[in-house]
Amino acid sequence: MAALPSRPRGGAAVIPESETTVVVTRKEALADDVAGLTLRAPDGGPLPPWEPGAHIELVLGDGLVRQYSLCGDPDDPHGWxxxxxxxxxxxxxxxxxxxxxxxxDRLTVRGPRNHFAFTPSRPRCLFIAGGIGITPILPMIAAAQAAGADWRLVYGGRRRSSMAFLAELERHGERVQTSPQDETGLLDLDGLLGEPRADTLVYCCGPEALLAEVERRCADWPPGSLRVERFTPKPEAGAAPREAFEVELALSGRTLKVPADRSILEVLESAGVAVLSSCQEGTCGTCETAVLDGVPDHRDSVLTEEERGAGDLMMICVSRAAGPRLTLEL
Known part of the structure; x- marks a missing residue:
């Protein structure tokens, strides 16, 4: 297991991120076009710990690195x-x-990382999942149950045969509403979210169309009520004009110019500055970097509105500067 540099959410200290070798001990069909993988250490030892909402990166070879949510049991240290x-x-x-x-087969795995953490700080939790978006929600349900929260899951999919984990969810009874589109139509988001509720946290993962509609309906809810996770960029993430600016690297004392047609990450890599990155489209959170001065122009699909407002973190693969200069903790 090798250590790679990474930054924790909300902090400046550098911590190790694990890179782990695992073995695929089970591969199974979970639904139409959905494959389940169970991953374990080659020696059967413990894997790095994780919490609900976390994802890992599978290094698949040929330049393919992909992020997938962990959907097993966080209390099982020997299997992902x-x-x-x-x-x-x-x-x-x-x-x-x-x-x-x-x-x-053996794989290299990076992480776990968590930008969709489950924090049951309100009495009620409403989980909304679309398709494969059920994966990070599964361990959240178990955590909500253990915390004594009043929770409900609404789970939609194109058809019942395409929806994974239905049998696993049956034990929760009426707390779970499954809605195959070919049987019941689209999810009734107006009924679910039409009236803001101060006692409820909403967690949503699924296709972009679902996320956008949930975000629109939760716009008038109390701040912090909605938490979503994306694995594809927001459609508008790269639409704003791009201007040139400078970045000062506080730890090395260097100043680099970022032209309009290049990202901060690209400029850093060209200058020989080692920065951990993966998706390069603002969805995985790998390149999260602390901002010491200046105002970021956030174009990622990871940070919440509150985190964007704080202005002390940014994803340097896509986000830019809202002014002429940024100082980064690099």
Whole structure:
């Protein structure tokens, strides 16, 4: 297990991020076009701990690195579980998992990381999942149950046969509402979210269309009520104009110019500055960097509105400066 540099959410200190070798001990079909993987250490020893909402990166070879939510039991130190949807128009990662990965194969895994942490700070939790977005929600449900929260899950999919973990969810009875679109139509988001509730946290993961509609309906809810996770960028994330600016690297004393047609990450890499990164589209959180001075122009799909407002963190693969200069803790 090797250590890679990474930054914790909300802090400046450098901590190690684990890079772990695992073995695929089980591969199974969970639903139409959904493959489940169970991953364990080659020697059967413990894996790095994680909490509900966390994801890992599978290093699949040929330049393919993909993030998948952990959907198993955080209290099981010896096994990780992920579920992978075959993306028909994807970039090759899911096809590799479905078509090439087999039981007994070894993989390098980075993480876990968590930008979708479950914090049951209000009496009620409403979970909304669309399709494969059920994966980070599963361990949250178990945590909500253990915390004594009043929770409910609404889980939609195109059809029942495409929805993973239905049998696993049956034990929760009426707390879980499953809504295959071909049977019941689209989720009734107006009924679920039409009236703001100060005692409720909403957690949502799924396709962009669902996330956008949930965000729109929760706009008038109390701040901090909605938490979402994306694995694709927001459609508007890169739409704003791009201007040149400077970045000062506080730890090295260097100042670099970022032209309009390049990202901070690209400029740093060209200058020989080692920065951990992965998706390069503002969705995984790997390149999160502390901002010491200046105002970031946030274009990521990870940070909450409160975190954006604080202005002390940014994703340097896509976000830019709202002024002529930024000082970063690099």
């Amino acid at each position: 579980r992920v579920a992978v949807l075959r993306e028909q128009d994807g970039r090759g990662g899911s096809a590799h998992v479905h078509d090439k990965l087999a039981e007994g």
